[in-house]
Amino acid sequence: MTQFVSEYNGIISNEKFDTNKADFAKKIIIGLQNDAYNFINSGYGPFVAAIYDENGNLIAKSGNSVVNDKCSNNHAEINVIKEAEIKFGTYDLSPYNLSIYVTSEPCMMCLGAILWSGIKSVYYGVASCDVEKITGYDEGFKLNWFDEFAKRGICVYGNIEADIGKNVLLKYVSDGNVIYKPLRK
Numbered sequence: 001m002t003q004f005v006s007e008y009n010g011i012i013s014n015e016k017f018d019t020n021k022a023d024f025a026k027k028i029i030i031g032l033q034n035d036a037y038n039f040i041n042s043g044y045g046p047f048v049a050a051i052y053d054e055n056g057n058l059i060a061k062s063g064n065s066v067v068n069d070k071c072s073n074n075h076a077e078i079n080v081i082k083e084a085e086i087k088f089g090t091y092d093l094s095p096y097n098l099s100i101y102v103t104s105e106p107c108m109m110c111l112g113a114i115l116w117s118g119i120k121s122v123y124y125g126v127a128s129c130d131v132e133k134i135t136g137y138d139e140g141f142k143l144n145w146f147d148e149f150a151k152r153g154i155c156v157y158g159n160i161e162a163d164i165g166k167n168v169l170l171k172y173v174s175d176g177n178v179i180y181k182p183l184r185k
């Protein structure tokens with residue numbers, strides 16, 4: 001996997017590192033991690049996503065509503081993509097040059113949803129391996145996704161302010177919130 005590791009707080013990317021993108025993403029991700037506490041208090045899961053346009057305008061923001069909606073698909077990324085598509089009235093967001101910011105690395109399902117949506121950039125906080133370690137969620141299998149996204153012209157930056165995000169997840173677990181997942185034998 002081609003991966004650029006910056007000296008910049010351990011952020012990784014699938015393109016040559018751009019400090020401006022990383023600085024903007026840090027601000028957004030820190031804000032989303034703070035929002036996560038409010039979402040959790042309203043019965044949401046510990047993940048928040050937002051979509052911004054190229055001028056830095058917020059298009060949509062949502063939490064993970066799997067438990068509230070009794071729907072296994074309603075991850076934060078899926079919810080914001082749906083909101084953005086309704087807002088623009090299209091299934092193809094690619095003309096709008098949008099970026100998705102997520103508090104943790106998108107799971108297997110959400111990577112697919114991001115690909116089909118036409119979103120151009122992905123920024124996330126906590127890596128899936130740490131999400132799994134802390135929470136016990138299954139993030140799926142994601143082969144070489146940094147490269148696969150690069151091939152499709154989608155830039156990815158990850159591990160953004162990951163320690164702040166890990167604290168959100170640790171608190172979610174220690175507060176005894178539900179870890180929603182299918183039973184496996």
Ligand SMILES: [Zn+2]
Pocket residue numbers: 075076077106107108109110111
């Ligand atoms: Zn997901």
